[in-house]
Amino acid sequence: MSDTMSRPMRFGSNSGQPLTRRDGLAKVTGTATFAADNHPRNLLYAVCLPATIARGRVAHLDVAAAEAHPGVSHVMTPQNRPPLQGDPSEKPTMFSFRIEVLQDDTVRYAGQPIAMVLGETIEAATEGARLLNPRYETMTPRIALDQNEPEALEPGALGRPADVEHGDMQTARNSAAQGIDVTYETAPQYHNAMETHAVVAQWDGDRLILDMPSQALVLSCAGYAHFFGIPAGNVTLRSPFLGGGFGSKAIPTGPQVLAILAARMTGRPVKLMLTRQQMFGPVGHRGATRQRLRLGTDDAAALSFIDHEGVSETSSFDDFLEPAANASQGLYAAQALRSTHRGVRLDVGTPSPMRAPGEASGSAALECAMDEMAEATGLDPLEFRLRNYAETEPGTGKPYSSKALRECYAEGARRFGWSRRPLAPRQMQDADGMLVGWGMGTALFPCPMFAADARATLRADGTALFETSAADMGQGAWTALAQIAADSLGLPIEKIEFRSGNSTLPDGGIAGGSGHTATAGSALDASGRDVIRQLGSMAAADPASPLHGADNATFQARDGRIEVEGDPARGEDLAAILHRAGLEQLEGQGSAFRKPEDAENRAMNAHGAVFAEVKIDPDLCQMRVTRLVGAFAAGRIINPRLAESQLMGGMIWGVSFALHEKAQHDPRTGRIMNADFAGYHIPVNADIRDLEVITIHEDDPYVNALGIKGVGEIGITGTVGAIANAIRHATGRRIRHFPIRIEDLL
Amino acid sequence: MKMFDFIRPASIDEAIAAWRPGAAWLGGGTNLVDLMKTGAAQPDRLIDLGRLPGLDRIETGAEGATRIGARVGNADLARDADFARRFPMVAEALLSGASGQLRNAATVAGNLMQRTRCPYFQNPETACNKRRPGTGCDARGGVGDNYAVLGWSDDCIATHPSDFCVPLAALDAVVEVIGPNGAREIAFADFHHLPGTTPDRETALEPGELILALRLPAAAAEFAGHARYLKLRDRTSFAFATVSAAAALKIEGGIITGARLALGAVAAKPWRAAEAEALLTGHAPDAALFDRAAEAALSDAVPAHDNAWKIPIARRVAARALALAARGTPARMPALPASVFAAEEPAHV
């Protein structure tokens, strides 16, 4: 396989083109089928009853009242729940959490399912759940970071150790000419994809068909198979479209397991769709953090040290720490770096990865702290960051696989007009008397690669089929992956049939970590080139081919042909080679790959710089982010149109983080009292005004054969800090918690 | 949602006859159906007013009073050019409420009857004296952003969420109602109740009474030249007010000869600031005067929750609304909804 791993030359005309979405027509006509749009015959509706307290036990459920309601067919409670074959406390796959599936009557967090009602109609099942009218024995919940002791927890910081230290912190501290010591807090946030978690589950003997949004189709099958004691191959998961995921749809959840169980119990298809309110609890969230940042510089404003201590919440029964302090590890050159993570056990649902887990909240605090340090040194925030630009990865000294951050700073600043920024705060006003502030932040997101496989089938008619169980949750996999696939065979994209979104296809891996295009794309690319390699071998060995005797290593796929590099006249149509060999089709296999030595020896990140303008009413303190410019270097951009949308979406998540999102727990019950879109604010259209994204091209020969880094999450990083820094610049006020609201600026 | 009878009366008489305890009138449904979903409202019977004749008209009589039928849609009223010209801040308030979709469905009478957005009222598992008298008030000691600073009691600290009602209060609207005992009129100031010890009694409507129309007196149109609604909120749009104010002035020869001021989201009813109005009248409009008036409007304010910040912000919103009103009603009405960021002539970006 080594030949397929060499750096490819790009000949296709598909990658790099701003194609509109291949699934666009389906999405604008309402024919794109999301999970809950499925409606098999004889369907039963399942409705969850969520706990309205966070700690205690369910003392009573009025099952008789629910059962008596016309149309209610079953009420599932801990008393009668059929057994599961797999222990819900176990973690069947690497991205699993202990789930709540009516094991007992204990309530561990508000929103935990405490019963499930099945009905012939959605109306009947919904009312049945209400009629259960639970009574609780309640205990005082712990819902704030100061309500339990921070402790070291084993899983560390999402793949990294909880504590990391590079350099000699004590010496760096002693040598610093000046320093800051600041603490930032971020609020609990909930993913809230527009499509709530849903499933339509159908059993056929011991085979299970799931229509369910999933960011990790094959992995999810393994998870569900575990609970139901069947081979993973017996589960078919169809997820052609996800109505957003943001990290919350990669793992099995309790309500979905219960709905599948209900389908097995009743022998009928069951549809479950969580309510918006039920999205606040059993399907993960971004835990609140408290981050202490100590920074010091020498006389030349070079960072001596960054010491970043993160405390974040986890549940009482499982471990996930928002790995915020990781953000300080790979960005700014400092003699000494230290990051620590501690967890506080609270009566909340288990947190989970939410778009830029750790990077978002860590960057928010770090970029503010960097501005505070810049201010202490008297330097412009951008100048301060440039003085501390890391040429190699801080701490490890590893070279970067590529890093066009300097270009991002320069181009972003130029487009924004940063050079006109007065250094002191509260200097700018617009014609309406609004205070104007400008702030910036650095964006960074790592470039993970996961495992994925793909299959390419070249057909006699010159078309090709590509297959992998990728997930399109809006990032554009249906389009970008097809572009990569087409290029691997040198075919125009119209000749490509791309099958995806179904677990029976080769494992497309996880749509997460901003690594899906790189991962599934690499597998697709390899599968196509496997076809070309086989065809090339056939042609080179065939005296009837113009390619006879040529070196397969010099072959290129272009315009439906294989040609000899440097001698394009010498070539042959793919279909002709296939035809002469008497083949109806030819299949190739491919897997995602990153050279282990590159993974080991290189630091790999996407980078960016975000510049923000805010306007704030000087008396009324209402804020609006009026301008955002983001410049990002993320390797090769497969589809600039879709990448720009992704980056803009991420930046708006930054607005949301900075100004809006905050779950509010009642201190007595622990229940989230703003668990809906009227109370839990995310930005509306009018919150967003001018938005500009610039991508800086990078050729990165190390991240993967395609040079793709990923753009899904980086947009949030940098943006949150840029907005807070702009608020500081507009008002002179430094707010050290998120979200920042009107009352903070009075 | 609890099961209910669904009645579609064809006349007002039929509607009145269909009412019984536990019944609810259904207008646009944008608030009631939502509350039925959360369980905060559990009517046994819904009486759909959609087929009642004559409730969807906007009429201006010979004396100049404007009568708005109960079922006139919020959006229709705001878009009625003649209405918006005569009562610009009412149109502004209407357009700053909710969303385009909700304004299309919601009716003016329903807007008067909408319930508080207090999260404890909305969620039936909590103690709420408004929803279930005598159970207590979990909002006190709870979380939430929209609590009162005026007129609240130990039993209830909720606020009225309406934008529309704020200028109606300022302009002395009248509510025409009909019920089993015949028709009557209720002055707007008397329509919504402060909680006292009976927060469940939110309005002056007697059981079985139905709103037929709202009336704005001719005198209300005299403020058309200097009238603004200003809404402060946590998002630029589609959010309930943090604080809002409707301010209207009559200015003759450089002197304020009439003033109206009402505040929204500060109390269980739209808060008419009569002391402030008295203070304004007879003086030349200037910033210091508006500050004094705003001070007077909030002089009795006491935080009901950890919302002491709301008092100074309410003062500033009141003063700003007065200043905007003094500057004159914008030429294009309705302008962009009454956001802080709605420049009178919005820039084309």
Place this chain on the structure above:
Amino acid sequence: MSLSISFTVNGTRRDLTIDDPRVTLLDLLRERLGLPGTKKGCDRGQCGACTVLVNGRRINSCLTLAATLDGARITTIEGLAQGDALHPVQTAFIENDGFQCGYCTPGQIMSAVGLIAEASAGEDLERIREGMSGNLCRCAAYHGITRAVQQATRRMAEAEQEGTA
């Protein structure tokens, strides 16, 4: 109790007997009439994903009881294109990448069609932003949505002018 109602959905007359007055228009479309293009995002009028046109006006179908719709004319996302010819708003959403995951898209598009019919925003981006603020998009495709609505407004106005010229 059963309620008889008649209305048209996407031009087709439907005579229905509704056995449950609690059924909303949204659930009626999705679960009983086989029209799942209209989406449920919050079920409480707080997100706009369920937007449809009733008698040409945009409303939240999740807060509309089906029983109230006797005689109404309902248009959903499935009824917007004329055969293979997309509505200008649909085309503009594709061209301006006015969506990512696509879940809020039917509601965004129906809302945009309603907004353009209201003729209150024109091509003014700030008014379009305000007018589309009843439709949340968690992917945050607002930049593309705003431009799509602006483009569709312009093209529809141009087409109308050509039609009358």
